[in-house]
Amino acid sequence: MKNILVTGSVGQIGSELTMELRKRYGNDNVVAGGRKTKPSEKLLNSGPFEVVDCTDIDVVNDVVRKHEIDTILHLAAILSAVAEANPQLAWDVNINGLYNVLEVAREHKCAVFVPSSIGAFGPSTPLDNTPQDTIQRPNTMYGVTKVAGELLCDYYYKRFSVDTRGVRYPGIISNETLPGGGTTDYAVEIFYEAIKNKKYTCNLGAGTFLDMMYMPDAIKAAIDLMEADPARLKHRNAFNVTAMSFDPEIIAAEIRKMIPDFTMDYDVDPVKQGIADSWPNNMDDSAAREEWGWEPEYTLPVMTKDMIEVLSKKLVQK
Ligand SMILES: NC(=O)c1ccc[n+]([C@@H]2O[C@H](COP(=O)([O-])OP(=O)(O)OC[C@H]3O[C@@H](n4cnc5c(N)ncnc54)[C@H](O)[C@@H]3O)[C@@H](O)[C@H]2O)c1
Known part of the structure; x- marks a missing residue:
């Protein structure tokens, strides 16, 4: 390149x-x-x-x-x-x-x-x-x-x-640019809302496992x-390629470790839920690991800590 x-x-x-x-x-x-x-x-x-x-x-x-x-x-x-x-x-x-x-x-x-x-x-x-x-x-x-x-x-x-x-x-989770209208966007939005308002209404239901x-x-x-x-x-x-798989309950629980009074309720979007239900719960990425050494660095706890630290600073500055 x-x-x-x-x-x-x-x-x-x-x-x-x-x-x-x-x-x-x-x-x-x-x-x-x-x-x-x-x-x-x-x-x-x-x-x-x-x-x-x-x-x-x-x-x-x-x-x-x-x-x-x-x-x-x-x-x-x-x-x-x-x-x-x-x-x-x-x-x-x-x-x-x-x-x-x-x-x-x-x-x-x-x-x-x-x-x-x-x-x-x-x-x-x-x-x-x-x-x-x-x-x-x-x-x-x-x-x-x-x-x-x-x-x-x-x-x-x-x-x-x-x-x-x-x-x-x-689903890609990040703290710089907001996602562009995907089904896994909730996993980014939840961090912004947890930090700003300590509550979040999730548009995918509990038990919806997806790779992230x-x-x-x-x-x-x-x-x-x-x-x-x-x-x-x-x-x-x-x-x-994948790094983690979780449902809304699991990520909310992880966020609660750092923001104990964070609460979440649900208002399921049927279109997004239908899409999510047709997608894998977790993928086998062994071909990527074998053929070019793929190995993710970030687990859910490490990512959650980093997201909350980075976004807390960013949202205070605004
Ligand atoms: N973000 C995720 O969670 C995710 C997950 C799986 C796959 N992907 C894939 O990764 C790629 C990048 O995704 P992203 O999340 O950055 O998407 P995004 O929506 O944030 O960005 C896509 C960009 O393409 C631009 N675009 C739209 N129409 C265009 C056109 N005609 N010509 C040039 N640009 C145009 C949009 O303005 C936007 O800036 C996509 O192929 C997406 O399908 C993303």
């Missing part, structure tokens, strides 16, 4: 991944691609920024040519809950946008990182210890686009030797996989 483009760099993962890539590979060598959302001063001032709508192949092509990009981390996407509200948009961005990026990568011989998701599974998938290779019949537009994306990435590697790589991210990961591990997964020796990779795209 010498000259890197991050699409969707203003989003939850992109905003932090771009800064880490700039630290490691040099500020000038990492182009932040954004679209409508205003980038933070930090992102805008620390390196090159380009407006990149991934549904416009000419724009993607021009930016890749202009900056002599050799690696694209393609994070631009429409997330699960927003995709259910606007499936046509989700198809356009998640499928046509990805196709454009892969075509440009083929033309300019770029490596490409594409995150898939736990949303690529469905109700007929074994939901406990979900295997790397298993049934994938999602019943959401997000899931449909994620499975198709995984297959498209495999195809571009096999057919055109494009160096595609990717992981299936679980703290942002530093999500960043590590992307960089470690892109740096991995390709000779070791039997899979290339869509590696299951």
Whole structure:
């Protein structure tokens, strides 16, 4: 990775991944691609920024040519809950946008990182210890686009030797940029509300177990996989990666260890609950561990402590 483009760099993962890539590979060598959302001063001032709508192949092509990009981390996407509200948009961005990026990568011989998701599974998938290779019949537009994306990435590697790589991210918990409309957003919001109001109304029901990961591990997964020796990779795209699995009761109990008077009640959102119920309770990520040494650092207690410490400072400053 010498000259890197991050699409969707203003989003939850992109905003932090771009800064880490700039630290490691040099500020000038990492182009932040954004679209409508205003980038933070930090992102805008620390390196090159380009407006990149991934549904416009000419724009993607021009930016890749202009900056002599050799690696694209393609994070631009429409997330699960927003995709259910606007499936046509989700198809356009998640499928046509990805196709454009892969075509440009083929033309300019770029490596490409594409995150898939736990949303690529469905109700007929074994939901406990979900295997790397298993049934994938999602019943959401997000899931449909994620499975198709995984297959498209495999195809571009096999057919055109494009160096595609990717992981299936679980719900990502972070304290810098708010999540962009996913089903696991509650696991971020709960921290903000616990600190600000000491109470939270959860939109997923008790007993809804889902895989989760703290942002530093999500960043590590992307960089470690892109740096991995390709000779070791039997899979290339869509590696299951996880760090922890919990339900709302378990994370609330963990928060209560630091904020004892925190209370939580429920107002279940049927759309989000339906999506969550079709996703794994916990994934088997042994293929990632074996093929490129994946190992998360953050457990639920360590993450909870860090989230509360960082957010408490941040919310006081505001
Ligand atoms: N955050 C999670 O919990 C999670 C979990 C699993 C997978 N993922 C995947 O990781 C990737 C990044 O997710 P995120 O959480 O940062 O999402 P996000 O919604 O926070 O960010 C995505 C960004 O893409 C941008 N975008 C939308 N349409 C675009 C277009 N046409 N062209 C260019 N940019 C466009 C949005 O403005 C946004 O800034 C996505 O592929 C997502 O599916 C995320």
